[in-house]
Amino acid sequence: MTVSDRQRSLQSSMHDMGLTEEAIERRKRIVGLEPADLGRIAAVKDVVARGAEEFMATFFEFLSKLDEARPLVTSHGLLDRARQLKKAHLAAMVQGEYGTRYVEQRLELAQLYARAGLEMLVFLGAFHHLLRAIGSAIMKQFERSPMEGFENFMSLQKVAFFDIGIIVDVLVMERERTIRQQEEAIRELSTPVLQVRDRMLLLPIIGVIDTHRARLITESLLRAIRANRAKVVVMDVTGVATIDSKVANHLLQTVTAARLMGALVIVTGLSSEVAQSLVALGIELSKINTVGDLQGGLEEAERVLGYRLLRNGDALPPPTMTEN
Amino acid sequence: MSAEIRVPIEHERDIVTARQRGRELAAANGFSSTDQTLVALAISEIARNIVSYAKRGEVMLLALEETGRRGIVVIARDEGPGIADPELAMKDGYSTAKSLGVGLPGAKRVMDEFKLETQLGKGTTVTMKKWVR
Ligand SMILES: Nc1ncnc2c1ncn2[C@@H]1O[C@H](COP(=O)(O)OP(=O)(O)O)[C@@H](O)[C@H]1O
Ligand SMILES: [Mg+2]
Numbered sequence: 451m452t453v454s455d456r457q458r459s460l461q462s463s464m465h466d467m468g469l470t471e472e473a474i475e476r477r478k479r480i481v482g483l484e485p486a487d488l489g490r491i492a493a494v495k496d497v498v499a500r501g502a503e504e505f506m507a508t509f510f511e512f513l514s515k516l517d518e519a520r521p522l523v524t525s526h527g528l529l530d531r532a533r534q535l536k537k538a539h540l541a542a543m544v545q546g547e548y549g550t551r552y553v554e555q556r557l558e559l560a561q562l563y564a565r566a567g568l569e570m571l572v573f574l575g576a577f578h579h580l581l582r583a584i585g586s587a588i589m590k591q592f593e594r595s596p597m598e599g600f601e602n603f604m605s606l607q608k609v610a611f612f613d614i615g616i617i618v619d620v621l622v623m624e625r626e627r628t629i630r631q632q633e634e635a636i637r638e639l640s641t642p643v644l645q646v647r648d649r650m651l652l653l654p655i656i657g658v659i660d661t662h663r664a665r666l667i668t669e670s671l672l673r674a675i676r677a678n679r680a681k682v683v684v685m686d687v688t689g690v691a692t693i694d695s696k697v698a699n700h701l702l703q704t705v706t707a708a709r710l711m712g713a714l715v716i717v718t719g720l721s722s723e724v725a726q727s728l729v730a731l732g733i734e735l736s737k738i739n740t741v742g743d744l745q746g747g748l749e750e751a752e753r754v755l756g757y758r759l760l761r762n763g764d765a766l767p768p769p770t771m772t773e774n
Numbered sequence: 775m776s777a778e779i780r781v782p783i784e785h786e787r788d789i790v791t792a793r794q795r796g797r798e799l800a801a802a803n804g805f806s807s808t809d810q811t812l813v814a815l816a817i818s819e820i821a822r823n824i825v826s827y828a829k830r831g832e833v834m835l836l837a838l839e840e841t842g843r844r845g846i847v848v849i850a851r852d853e854g855p856g857i858a859d860p861e862l863a864m865k866d867g868y869s870t871a872k873s874l875g876v877g878l879p880g881a882k883r884v885m886d887e888f889k890l891e892t893q894l895g896k897g898t899t900v901t902m903k904k905w906v907r
Contacts, residue, residue: 465782466782466784468780468782630787658790660786660787660789660790662786691811691814692793692814693815694793694818694819695874695876695877695880696822696873698874699873699874722808723807723808723810723811726811726812727811727812727815727884730880730883731819731880731884732866732876732879732880732883733874
């Protein structure tokens with residue numbers, strides 16, 4: 451990744467996380483970081499700068515002892531970059547500028563942790579060790595006026611909590627993203643086209659339909675129609691809460707394409723809410739065959755194929771004569 | 775006053791998130807299930823327009839409480855290209871993307887109040903309200 455690529459991707463992550471200038475200011479207010487803190491932070495700037503190498507070593511040493519952090523400490527690419535960023539972090543922490551640029555740096559490091567699968571607990575442990583080392587150095591420096599040393603350290607700790615807030619959000623968001631991707635993968639796999647009978651397919655659609663999924667549904671259905679030489683398809687949309695104009699258009703096109711391939715599509719399970727909302731939107735539903743529920747749809751499909759349902763005990767209809 | 779809900783819109787999944795949040799908010803404020811669906815649909819259309827035409831933007835949702843009535847307001851904002859002829863864009867079937875062209879007029883039909891503000895090169899803001907019946 452080139453530098454400008456990285457910059458662009460960071461900017462887009464900032465946007466995704468809603469890290470606008472206002473949001474950053476809000477975060478500062480929440481941890482209580484005020485102009486008065488900046489002076490106190492400036493007072494420990496030199497101590498932190500002098501000890502930066504050592505503090506960093508504390509952080510990574512803690513991680514290197516934990517199995518959970520192995521992906522981070524054993525991948526040289528990740529570790530080198532993490533060290534680089536951590537060093538920059540320690541320098542920036544005492545600069546007094548905690549705006550967009552600073553947050554972007556925090557974000558980049560957090561994303562690296564996420565990529566290494568670092569657990570929040572492990573990160574917090576390492577960060578605690580880092581802060582403790584910094585705190586000890588500051589207290590040593592201010593041996594003669596411990597109260598001042600403590601207050602200076604507390605001001606710096608506000609920055610630390612500001613940082614933790616961002617890192618925790620990134621780790622949580624990355625985890626949610628992973629879960630979402632897994633869900634998407636499951637959903638895509640779970641658009642089965644079932645052959646119910648000779649020449650009759652059932653396509654149960656469950657959950658959220660977006661345009662991507664609508665396209666997948668179209669493809670797998672048309673493929674199945676060809677493979678099974680299907681004459682009727684029952685498309686069941688029970689439980690689909692919202693169909694907007696774009697998805698509706700996809701489904702209508704699917705119905706039309708199926709018809710061109712010689713298969714009739716019967717849509718079942720369209721909730722009255724969804725049907726009403728589509729009508730209100732002005733979408734023409736009259737071209738599709740809808741049947742209230744799945745059972746009714748399957749019966750209708752059988753009729754289309756020429757099957758007749760008989761109750762047990764009913765007289766069989768007279769056989770039709772065929773020549774062969 | 776209840777807090778606003780903000781959903782950044784950029785990818786298709788954000789459309790789904792925005793309309794789900796809208797449905798939840800409508801449900802929590804006493805909307806019937808038909809009206810919840812109408813609110814979700816309007817949000818879906820407007821958020822989709824952001825993804826399709828402006829790339830990114832934001833949907834903001836807020837419960838409204840006035841003397842004697844409750845409702846919700848949806849504000850969708852983007853800094854995209856804007857709409858050259860807003861009056862035309864509000865017509866059924868008008869689309870620059872060869873799609874159905876029912877998003878804007880449809881959203882207006884299903885909501886109680888609808889306002890489209892747009893400036894070429896600056897962006898578009900759609901503000902919609904619906905009241906509990
Ligand atoms: N947020 C937006 N930014 C720019 N142009 C928009 C936006 N929303 C709608 N439009 C324009 O208005 C037209 C009509 O929108 P709509 O009624 O939703 O129909 P469709 O999306 O099917 O084209 C679109 O084709 C597009 O040119
Ligand atoms: Mg549209």
